[in-house]
Structures are given as structure tokens and as C-alpha cells.
Amino acid sequence: MNYFDYESERSIIAAMLESEEGLIEATAAMQAEDFYEPRHQAMFDILASLYAQSIKPTYLEMLKEGHKRGTFSKPEDREYAKQTIGFHVSVTQLPYWLKNVKDKARLRKMRKDFIRLAEEMKNPIVDVNKLLQDATEVIMRLTIDNAEKIESGAELVQTGKQVIEERIANKGLLQGIPTGIGKLNRLTGGWKAGDLIIVAAESGKGKTAFAQNFISIACFGSDTPTLYINSEMSRQQVILRFASMISGVSNDLIKFGEISGEQKRQIFDSLDFVEKSPFYHYHSPSLNLQKVMSAIRKMHIQKGAKLVILDYIGRLDRTDKSSKEWEEVYQIVKALKTLAGELGIAVLVLAQLNDDGTLQVARRMKNESDIYIKLLPMSSEEQTEASQKARENGWRMDPNYWIAVEKNRDGQADVMVPVLFRKETLRVIDVANV
């Protein structure tokens, strides 16, 4: 049996040169060491690095990057790279090549370990129990994924102590990305790396508006690289909503151009915040899970995105018409949760509520979330009561909305956080902290 699959290796490199999709999928699944051929290892590293710098991988750029790394100095290697660039492959075959190459990499590792064990067996004073233990460890490492590990209590305790030391050193600082709402920050610790957050509301009850407020705080206010994936609104609507929210000028006035010179200046000053921020907007009227995952990976590699907002899950196109709708939505949420963990980012997904307050299509997606929040307008009785509380506690404004934290993996749940949602500017205000 061969210990490498040369054709599959070269096809992966060709697929990475052929399309962005190829680059994203290959860099997510592989590491340079998985290739047997050193020229493929070098090309893989070069392509991944060019992609991270948003540089189109032409022959010249590859040579330049190779030169920096001290590879591709021999003319025959350069010729090899040139020929590979000329290859044309169908990226749809990529999963097959990736599997082949990864399997071969495991096979090589297995062979190396087994040869070592066989050598040890020849030792006249071999400790058989120790050898068996060693062999079991080898098999375990080969069968369990790299990311998975069975660890001892001692290892876990070491991690715990390290984290506690870090928390003490950063006392008072938020662990995650700020939400803009004091009480929500305290409850959740902010939007944390690896978190999947579901924000749900009935139609027209402010999902997008709240999401844009969260973006404004995280990205324009705190410089967190943020990707907003939106299938709902046009590019114009997105930026005009931000303009109103940040400047405080009513979106109706902006819409009809009924603004004074002073207001125009305020709006343009506000837009400067957006311009200077690490904000990225991906708008597509037809989104599916594949596109969403690729966009997230791309922005994570190229721009270091730490927060992703998906507006909204119900608008994703279905790819597998044979499965039930709830099953597919559930699978999408699961995939996003896994991706959040893998990349160490926070993913906030907007979802629609039914009239009875349950999640539309897939109630089970709540199980996958770390934080599940509902946006609820206060009833008139609730508003009267909340206004009373606002006076008693010296809040400067009366709330009209609840952010209901129904699930919170890391802290207290079933807590109602009062906020003021100013519809004319689509701004969410933390009444208790104003």
C-alpha cells in the first residue's frame, strides 16, 4: 500500500489555486504536515499565508512569498509550481482528495509508531505491560481527533488555576465582547469566544435593530472585528439605520432628506465611526449554510473577525429538500456552534418567534445555544410598573422593552433586563446605566 497519494495532494493545491472556496476548505481541513511531498507542504503554507493577507495567489506572488520563506529557490521547484498553477480541477471533488491525503497522513504516522513499537519488542528485557500501554496510547491518538483529548483531573485543575489567575489580573474587565447593556454584561460576561447566542423576537419587533446596536457597541465602540451577514435588508438600509442610530437623527427625517446642515454634519461624523471601524458587511439575498460558513472562515482568516451576526436564520436557503425544515435549521445551528468553538469567535444568530413565544421552525436550536435571549415589548401595565421602578431607582429614562435572558450557560438565567428601544432612531438604551 502506498503511504502517500501524490495526485490527491497536487489536486488539493490546484483546487486552492482554482477558487476561494478551495482555499477556505483546504485551509480549514489541513495542515502542511499532512502532505507528504515537501513542495506541496511549501505551496500549502504559501497559499494559506497569501490568503490571510488577501493577496491573489499568482505565480509571481507565490514566488515572492516563497522567497521570503527560503523555499522555491531551485529552478525545478519553480517549474513545478508553475505547472501546478496551470492545472484545472473541479473543486467539487475536494472533499474526496482531502480525505485521501488525511488518511495517508494517518497511515504514515501509524507506520512510524508501529515500527517503533516493533523495535522495542526486540528488547530482551522489555516491560510488556508498559509496551501494551504504549500501544494503546498510539491507537487512541490515531482514532481520536487531534482536537479531542482525554485528560486527567490534574491537567484540568492546572487550566482552572490559570484561568482564575487571568481573571484576577483582569478584575472588573469583561471577559467577552461588550453588549452595551450593563446588566446583560454582568449576567453573560459579554459575547464570549466559542459562544453561540440566539436572539429571538416576533416579526418586526426589533431583531435587526437590536443586532445593529450590538454591532455598534462591539465594533464601532470597542474595535472588535465584526462580520454582519444579512439577507434581509439592502446595503442602503443597513448604513442609513446605522446613521440614525449613531447620530440620533430620526430615520424618517433621513429617509426623506429633511435634515438641517447641522444634522447632516452629525450624521457624517457618525458615519466616520463606521468608516474607521473593523466592520464587514456581507449581503446576499440568497444565503445558505455553505456560503455563511465560507464567509465566516474568510473573514476570520483575513480580518480576524471575532463577532459574527447572522440576520436571520429563517432566511437561509435549504440545501437538502429531502430533510424536514426543522431538522435542517437545527443542523445549521449545530454547525455554527461547532464553528464558533473551532475559530474561537462569538456567533450571534437572529431567529423569529411564533405568536405564542416559541421559536419558529426549530425549538431544539435553543439546546445548542449558550445564550438564548428574547426581545419583548413591555405591556402597558409592565411599562407603568417599570416607570415606577425607574423613579425609585433614579434611572434617567423609562424602559419599554425587555431583554429576556432565558438561557445563559455561564450564569444566572430567567432574568428580565429592562431597556429603552427608541424606534425613531432604532437605538437601544441601557436605562439603568445612563
Ligand SMILES: Nc1ncnc2c1ncn2[C@@H]1O[C@H](COP(=O)(O)OP(=O)(O)OP(=O)(O)O)[C@@H](O)[C@H]1O
Ligand atoms: N421612524 C420610526 N418610527 C417608529 N417606528 C419605527 C421607525 N422606524 C422603524 N420603526 C419600527 O422599528 C421596528 C424595527 O424593527 P426591526 O426591523 O429591527 O425588526 P425585525 O424583527 O428585524 O423585523 P423583521 O421581522 O422584518 O425581520 C419596526 O417595528 C418598525 O416598524
